[in-house]
Amino acid sequence: MDVVLMTFVDFEDTQSSGFVKKIEGQAKAFRYFGCKVALAYYRKDLYCIDLPDGKTICRYANSTNRILYRRTAYQSIEDYLKSRKSTDLLFIRSLYCDFQLITFLKKIRKYVNKIVLEIVTYPFDGEIKRNIRYAFKEYKFKRVFIEIIKYVAYLLSRNFLKFYVDYIVVYGNSDKYIWKIPSITLDNGIDTENIRKRIPKNLKSNKIVMLGVAGLRDVHGYDRVIKGIANYYKKYNNKPEVDVEFRIVGIGIELPRLQELVKKLDVENYVKFLGFKSGNELDDEYDNADVAVSALALHRIGLKEGSPLKLREYCAKGIPFIYAYEEKNLDENVPFALKLEANDSDIDIDQIVDFSMRCRSIDNITDIIRQYAEENYEWKVQIGKLLKTLGVI
Structure with missing residues (x-):
């Protein structure tokens, strides 16, 4: 053919x-x-x-x-x-x-x-x-x-x-x-043969690292995470039992707005903008992260359902992730994915911490996620x- x-x-x-x-x-x-x-x-x-x-x-x-x-x-x-x-x-x-x-x-x-x-x-x-x-x-x-x-x-x-x-x-x-x-x-599909499975390096740390990888647009909803982090540190007077850092890889139209928001909320110590990364540099970010951030604001363009490519890549990497839309080809009961509300509310970071800790406790969690990607995506x-x-x- x-x-x-x-x-x-x-x-x-x-x-x-x-x-x-x-x-x-x-x-x-x-x-x-x-x-x-x-x-x-x-x-x-x-x-x-x-x-x-x-x-x-x-x-x-x-x-x-x-x-x-x-x-x-x-x-x-x-x-x-x-x-x-x-x-x-x-x-x-x-x-x-x-x-x-x-x-x-x-x-x-x-x-x-x-x-x-x-x-x-x-x-x-x-x-x-x-x-x-x-x-x-x-x-x-x-x-x-x-x-x-x-x-x-x-x-x-x-x-x-x-x-x-x-x-x-x-x-x-x-x-x-x-x-x-x-x-x-x-x-949306992936070629798992060309995506290196991550090697987790942060399993015993008292710090949760959230990772977002995207060509930055408002549909990714990273502002929801940033506001959630500001609320989290305010709630615990800047001294939570578990520190949280949000690392953003990528550039795009939303970048200046996100940078302005981080400065306004005074969370520069907890939100890092890393620019474009690929190859070994990007692999290192995945290895040191606990949870990845998929699309959190597709509702802003009128979408209730979605099939973002990045979620599939997260799966192939073997990293737990959060998302906020109807994902038909994902069992909502899998232990490595956390579905959040599809609205503009601030993300509850305590919920993310609990989710990350549960994932850390699952043996071979990286292999489980990777296998799911191979069988479905x-x-x-x-x-x-x-x-x-x-x-x-």
Whole structure:
């Protein structure tokens, strides 16, 4: 089976490292089932296609103009599909829909047997509305105008998808049809072979280390943890029996707000911003942490259900974690996950301390979590579901 995996991710952008891992994991899973995969992506000012025979073809993309930048991707894939005459599956990873996408689909439909559109966030409406509100608050009126235009284009163009797309893939959503197109619900996956299991080093310490790893946005809800830590130290007059530290790895739009909040609440000694980390440096953070922080504020963009990739990575690492949304592919009774309320309330740090201590008392807790990831979150499992729906396996 010939598969073209089309993305709009810049593989050299450090903030996209999580997305890159996901995409490479998907490609590897397709190959596991015998598919010949052409993987398409940006590399700074180039749009590249890694061909099944090991060769790579690239085309210059003008990154200073968003429309021309995306047009290069569409033209590159159109030319590639035309040269092949027929391709079994085009799998498109898209953040949203616009008329550029519709025009592209109309042009290439006759060259592809099946088209599957992966919607990264669904429903997307809440995220766009929130972007508009943020731009208003910061007096970025040009940005407000752009976001409104984007939203209108999204609302209008999505009605045309049903003429060209065979299936829509979504994560953590159970709707059978989306925009009158059959949907396939998958879970975000991981490739555990490429994720080193952590080696816990903090099991006997009288200190709990919380770790958040993300491209920082308000949907992660790290402000809830920061406020909770301020309450915790105030409650115990800065002398709790168990110290708590929150270490944040990552950069992003939310970083300045979080830094300002930490300073305002006077918790600089307990909240550390570490910037971007990868490789051995990131592994060390996991080894020295007790509990990881998954998404705590998906409700801010109107989502009740979710399937964040980071939770799967935490599982593969073998670290206990907290989260605050409906996670369908996670048994709420597992001892290594703590579900919190999906609202803007401050996190109860005493609850986190108790949870962490319980996890420390479980023998081989790291292996238990890792095994759960291997059995439930591997990309091979998720892509297998997709190919089964398509009638391939």
